[in-house]
Amino acid sequence: MSACHAEPPALDLATATIALVGAPNSGKSTVFNQLTGLRVRTANYPGVTVTHAVGQLTGGVAPLQLVDLPGTYGLAAASPDEQVVVDHLAGRLSGGSTPQAVLLVVDSTTLRRSMGLVAQVLALGRPTAVVLTMTDELATRGGAVDAAALSCALGVPVHSVVGHKGRGVPALRRALLDHASWPSAVLPPPIVGDELAAWSTSVLTRADYRPARPAAATRGIDGVLLHPVWGLLAFVAVMTAFFQVIFAVAAPAQGWIESLFAWLGGLAGQSIGSPLLADFVETALIGGVGGVLVFLPQIALLFTLLALLEGVGYLSRAAVLMDRVMAVSGLDGRAFVAMLSSLACAIPGIMSTRTMPSSRDRLATMMAAPLMPCAARLPVYLLLIGMLVPADATWGPLGLQGLAMFALYLLGGVSTMVVAAVLRTTALRDGGLRFYLELPPYRLPTPRAVVQQVWEPVKVFLRKVGTIILLASIALWGLMTFPSRAEETASMDPTQAAAYQLDHSYAASVGRAVEPVFEPLGFDWRIDVGLIGAMAAREVFVATLGQVVAAEDAEDPSAALAELTWTDGPRTGEPVFTPPTVVALLVFFVFALQCVSTLAVLRRESNSWRWPAAAFVGMGVLAWVMAWIARAITVAVT
Amino acid sequence: MSRSAPATATVEEPLVVAPALPLRLADLRRGDTARVIGVRDDLGPVVCRRLADLGFVADTPVECLRRAPLGSPVVYYIGQTELCLRGDLAGCVLVERT
Numbered sequence: 001m002s003a004c005h006a007e008p009p010a011l012d013l014a015t016a017t018i019a020l021v022g023a024p025n026s027g028k029s030t031v032f033n034q035l036t037g038l039r040v041r042t043a044n045y046p047g048v049t050v051t052h053a054v055g056q057l058t059g060g061v062a063p064l065q066l067v068d069l070p071g072t073y074g075l076a077a078a079s080p081d082e083q084v085v086v087d088h089l090a091g092r093l094s095g096g097s098t099p100q101a102v103l104l105v106v107d108s109t110t111l112r113r114s115m116g117l118v119a120q121v122l123a124l125g126r127p128t129a130v131v132l133t134m135t136d137e138l139a140t141r142g143g144a145v146d147a148a149a150l151s152c153a154l155g156v157p158v159h160s161v162v163g164h165k166g167r168g169v170p171a172l173r174r175a176l177l178d179h180a181s182w183p184s185a186v187l188p189p190p191i192v193g194d195e196l197a198a199w200s201t202s203v204l205t206r207a208d209y210r211p212a213r214p215a216a217a218t219r220g221i222d223g224v225l226l227h228p229v230w231g232l233l234a235f236v237a238v239m240t241a242f243f244q245v246i247f248a249v250a251a252p253a254q255g256w257i258e259s260l261f262a263w264l265g266g267l268a269g270q271s272i273g274s275p276l277l278a279d280f281v282e283t284a285l286i287g288g289v290g291g292v293l294v295f296l297p298q299i300a301l302l303f304t305l306l307a308l309l310e311g312v313g314y315l316s317r318a319a320v321l322m323d324r325v326m327a328v329s330g331l332d333g334r335a336f337v338a339m340l341s342s343l344a345c346a347i348p349g350i351m352s353t354r355t356m357p358s359s360r361d362r363l364a365t366m367m368a369a370p371l372m373p374c375a376a377r378l379p380v381y382l383l384l385i386g387m388l389v390p391a392d393a394t395w396g397p398l399g400l401q402g403l404a405m406f407a408l409y410l411l412g413g414v415s416t417m418v419v420a421a422v423l424r425t426t427a428l429r430d431g432g433l434r435f436y437l438e439l440p441p442y443r444l445p446t447p448r449a450v451v452q453q454v455w456e457p458v459k460v461f462l463r464k465v466g467t468i469i470l471l472a473s474i475a476l477w478g479l480m481t482f483p484s485r486a487e488e489t490a491s492m493d494p495t496q497a498a499a500y501q502l503d504h505s506y507a508a509s510v511g512r513a514v515e516p517v518f519e520p521l522g523f524d525w526r527i528d529v530g531l532i533g534a535m536a537a538r539e540v541f542v543a544t545l546g547q548v549v550a551a552e553d554a555e556d557p558s559a560a561l562a563e564l565t566w567t568d569g570p571r572t573g574e575p576v577f578t579p580p581t582v583v584a585l586l587v588f589f590v591f592a593l594q595c596v597s598t599l600a601v602l603r604r605e606s607n608s609w610r611w612p613a614a615a616f617v618g619m620g621v622l623a624w625v626m627a628w629i630a631r632a633i634t635v636a637v638t
Numbered sequence: 639m640s641r642s643a644p645a646t647a648t649v650e651e652p653l654v655v656a657p658a659l660p661l662r663l664a665d666l667r668r669g670d671t672a673r674v675i676g677v678r679d680d681l682g683p684v685v686c687r688r689l690a691d692l693g694f695v696a697d698t699p700v701e702c703l704r705r706a707p708l709g710s711p712v713v714y715y716i717g718q719t720e721l722c723l724r725g726d727l728a729g730c731v732l733v734e735r736t
């Protein structure tokens with residue numbers, strides 16, 4: 001997902017391909033996972049930005065690959081996701097080859113509604129087989145369908161499976177290996193109007209279809225969770241629990257990771273003979289990577305909770321509840337899910353906009369999402385708030401540090417909405433398909449599905465740590481360590497020598513070069529070096545300041561940071577981290593888009609450099625102006 | 639629980655509506671059941687087509703289940719699925735009470 005490496009070719013053109021088509025919530029991905037197990041890789045289509053999963057199916061005479069296409073209600077595309085389905089089936093993607101056969105996944109509990117999609121797929125005239133999912137739920141809710149009779153009526157094979165229990169999957173796998181024998185519809189069915197309705201009725205009658213009763217449990221639960229009073233209370237409770245888990249439960253695990261890397265760093269420092277190499281391993285490698293890996297528990301927890309909420313079906317209810325709120329900024333309920341994900345990281349947030357049918361809604365959401373207070377801002381906030389507010393300061397019963405943190409999150413959230421609203425009333429007015437959302441029945445997600453949903457973003461995060469963040473950390477270390485001043489510092493004591501070294505490093509030259517830009521905000525060249533490092537990823541800022549103070553006083557970094565003074569210019573000798581400067585820095589981090597990965601994903605998802613460039617410049621200017629205002633206010637009140 | 643009139647353009651129209659005028663899905667109150675007559679294409683063919691794909695085809699029974707706590711959107715039961723729509727889309731679907 002970090003878009004700075006070439007994607008592998010999406011499909012092996014020489015291998016036979018079967019495309020999986022189905023409506024959202026039809027159980028398509030469950031069937032796909034059951035058939036392919038973990039032999040799955042996700043890739044992007046060339047030119048467009050929608051990911052698809054490709055899985056291998058072995059055991060037949062020739063290898064076979066299965067392509068999991070995005071969910072769609074019909075083949076008249078209304079979103080980028082759906083366009084991919086249409087283009088893939090027409091052979092306009094993956095080098096012009098069309099899939100050999102189509103496997104159409106149909107939720108048996110919504111069979112009548114699905115007949116439109118069935119007709120449209122059969123009308124393509126491609127060899128087709130139908131998979132009926134959730135037949136167990138259909139039976140519990142008093143419905144029935146005769147798969148064999150349905151097969152006769154449609155003229156193509158029909159297999160019924162219970163995806164999450166794996167029932168019917170072996171038979172389906174055998175059928176897939178034998179796809180060459182699948183028929184295409186003899187007579188293309190009508191796809192519109194009364195003819196379609198008549199055809200659907202005749203097919204369903206021949207299949208002895210008896211519709212399922214409404215899901216009584218779901219109705220009952222929704223009576224509470226979408227209730228005007230209880231529904232809102234439940235929503236607040238769920239969101240509170242959500243953040244409690246992410247921030248409180250993750251803390252001990254973060255502590256362990258911190259101690260582990262501190263221990264590793266100490267070990268490296270002691271056991272490596274060359275001081276330069278020891279410093280490289282300890283500061284650049286272990287320090288840089290460890291400082292960011294600390295967020296792994298938080299990210300894993302966030303995605304676990306999102307996967308659970310989505311799997312259970314609550315996320316779509318939350319979208320219904322928040323739709324009216326999102327409408328204030330011209331967005332809809334689906335954008336709420338994107339914004340919620342962006343609290344962890346803007347990248348999954350931006351990617352989750354793919355299901356939005358309107359491209360303008362989608363762009364407005366993608367452009368506003370990086371303003372949401374993501375997890376990468378958290379360590380910066382923690383460090384700076386710690387310098388601004390004493391840990392034991394309170395306001396009434398509330399800790400002031402916590403209140404400051406809350407204010408920063410509120411500022412981020414409100415700015416997101418304001419920016420989205422501005423975009424929706426200017427550059428991205430009108431457009432596209434209106435909001436609709438299906439509310440699936442409440443279901444228990446399988447552990448396997450949850451694990452699969454969590455593993456992907458965790459992998460992406462680890463890759464980011466291993467590439468962008470590691471490189472940035474090494475580069476910054478190099479800038480701060482060279483050119484070597486060994487001769488000048490030979491007669492100094494170690495602390496003085498380290499300070500002299502940093503002051504005369506490449507980093508100092510770069511920092512001093514940009515100092516005039518940030519001087520009105522009160523940032524000295526060392527903060528500027530931190531900001532430059534934070535361009536790669538915000539977390540790097542903490543690591544950079546760590547490297548700066550390690551040079552000053554390695555024993556007590558936070559005290560050293562507080563005592564940092566201007567080394568030159570008119571303010572020489574004054575402390576750097578005065579309250580106005582810390583406030584300006586905090587506000588700068590609220591607004592600035594300092595994240596290479598987000599820019600890369602914006603570029604990929606919008607298919608142009610225009611949007612990431614606009615976001616980078618726009619948010620940068622906004623950050624500078626807001627930081628300046630915040631500084632002026634702080635100076636005035638203190 | 640009593641419900642206020644749906645917050646749609648109909649509020650502005652005269653209260654005495656000729657009986658021949660078709661009812662819109664957006665006009666249904668909570669608990670009302672109706673039958674779909676058709677979909678108007680005032681929001682364009684793609685919207686019209688999508689509403690049909692979502693199950694809004696002639697003669698399909700539809701029920702107004704509940705309104706979201708903040709007034710919009712509204713959840714409908716159509717073709718064995720629960721679907722929520724805002725007033726703009728629900729205004730395109732013509733229904734008759736059953």
